[in-house]
Amino acid sequence: MLLGIKSDIAIASRTKSIAGSIKYLFDDEDIIFDDLRIVDGEKVTFELLDSDDVSKVTALLKKEIQGTVISQNGMKFTLQMTPEEMAKTKQNAIKQAVDTIRNRLNEFGLAEPTVAKQGENKILVEVPGIKTQADEQRIRELIARAAHLQLMAVDEDRAARVSTMSAAEAKSYGDVILKDVNTNEKYLLRQIPVLDGSMLTDAKVGFDKSNMPVINFSLNGQGAKIFGDFTAKAVGKRMAVVLDNKVYSAPVIRERIGGGHVQISGNFKLEEAHDIAIALRSGALLAPVFVMEKRSVGPSLGADSIKASSLALALGFILVIGFMVIYYGMAGVIANVALIGNLFLILAIMSLFGATLTLPGMAGIVLTVGMAVDANVIINERIRELLHEGKSIAKSIEDGYDNAFTAILDANVTTLIAAVVLYAYGTGAIKGFALTMSIGILASMLTAIVGTHGIYQWLLPKMNRKRLNFWFGIKSEEGVK
């Protein structure tokens, strides 16, 4: 699955959290201000009411809020992120998304999920071993869940009119209208949240009095303080627990709540509560993701096609091995030992890299097995040539290897160059192909040149020119002069 990421949203939510911290800062410092709002999704504006505060505010903003350009027009302030900060935020968003998705899949307990950044704004997710469609659905939802938790104040002054209010009107008051997750009831909420999921430290599934699953979460020190301060001020008002822009509950605050423990209830199924808790624990996605590419193979097809093509490959392999023995005699057997060694080397290194065996990967193996055979064919042909010239076996083997070496080296290095370029520039399957090919080339150079040479050295004392047919597959009497 290849996911794209909407990094613009990361900018918007960063802007939102800047607005949130301004509000908290000013409330904390008793600075009176008005008309705090977000313009165009990336600017925060507000107006001071007391001109004595201007210098204090400027200093405060400079100290507490980094990466923004602050412009001032009389008592009106505008904050906008610097381009560097925006780029950084976008980069962070994708990096964080990769980490978050990986954490979620790991917590879900899946075998070896691959989550990797691809290019500037894409994420590759590979999850092997999904058996049922229901599982797949659950995993997709888990990945896609933004898990953006917000605690928002209900705008009690205008709440009565919510059913007739338009989104635009709500916006003009600095409010948003969000719906209840179960009943679709509308809530009018202050646009700037009291706090969000970034201050969350833990989330667990628990049960309420009526034994329904709920999610309990804890806030960090700062979050607990903000939450305590807010609840103290807003006694008698409602506060909504909002997850991914849906209101889960909106209880009335009866008293100041310290300690930073909050509960979300919302008629969850146990599985759902479990998944949400994982998502909350692993953190929110700073920017939402969407699918750019998705491939899934049913288990039966996977098995079918793997069976068919591995059968075909095995058959081809046996053909080659048989042919080598018939054509080259013992020299063919030696080549086959190298070939099999080479195949195991490739598979071992591939599993070391955690590569999945795809069709292009298999193509890489075919090509490299072909090249490994080839290296041995070249060597054997060279040895035969020298034997025909009447050289001794030892000399023929030595010179045969020497003569063959440049051909094998140059042929392999050129192919290796192509493979490396493909690896660097290719994506997905091409990368797999190039990787297999590179590994295969190195392995075949090793097994064909070093490996078989060693075997020849070891067998050399046993060889004699009278049995050239047995050893090298050429007529014996011809060699004897």
Next chain:
Amino acid sequence: MELFRLKKPLSLMSQSKRFGILSVVVVILSLGLIFTKGFNYGIDFAGGTLVQVKYEGKAPIDKVRKAISVDKNYESASVTYFGSEEEIVIRTKMSSKALGEDISDKMTQLLKGTGKFEVRRVDMVGAKVGSELREKGLMSMFLAILGILIYVSFRFEWRFAVASVMALVHDVTIAMGAVVLFGIEVNLDTLAALLTILGYSLNDTIIVFDRIREGIRTIKDPSLGSIIDESVTQTLSRTTLTSLTTFFVVLTLFLFGGEIIRGFSFTLLVGVVVGTYSSIFVASPILMWLGFDVSNFREKEAEKLKREKEKEKMRAMYEQGTI
């Protein structure tokens, strides 16, 4: 066993014009096909959705068409048999971006009532990914060729580099022509096959060239034509053997590998044949036509050798402390 024990070198270069004309004609035909008929891009490159469904018994293809046309997204979908009459493939240009929406669920729902079936594969590729893939694929091929040119120029001579790249382009073009001619869907597997051909053709050509390079040093005859003839003849047994073994592996893959792998193995099959042909009959004549000068090369090689010897001498003196 021994198949090739030729006493006399084949006289290939005297026939080189004929092979040249044959190659040029086939390449032009291939290019014509590629530009007029064009590639049949699969969803990997064009973007879209592919759903493979297997029925128990014969697939009711007309019923399927009717059933899915209810959904606007699948109105223009193509439905074809795949491999056997039990399996069908549904293709659309549409690609869903929503992570929550599941195509196989949707299909199961749409096809309800057409019989007992199982959704076996769902591939979905966004249109943007496809075009990006195409660009990157081309870019990587270009860079690979550039890298090869540099390395071969360094190890051999620039004419060898140009000739090997021309042979490579020759092979890939003809293979692409065959892909277009037989209407094989171009997807990632086909691309992988083309890349394999690239590697294979190169490997083959370089090995022949290595022999020619050696021939230039050892064969007394100063005419390039006869050096090439003799070198190609010497490597003939190796070229044929390797090609045959590879051909058999690919052929079994083509015959028994199943429908999914067919486009891939067919492309490879063409590539192996063309690659072998080109390393014998195309690459070497190009070397001749580029005006490769044997005596010039020998002089340069001799100079190189001399320089190396001097270097060694210097080093020896240095190590003995005489400098």
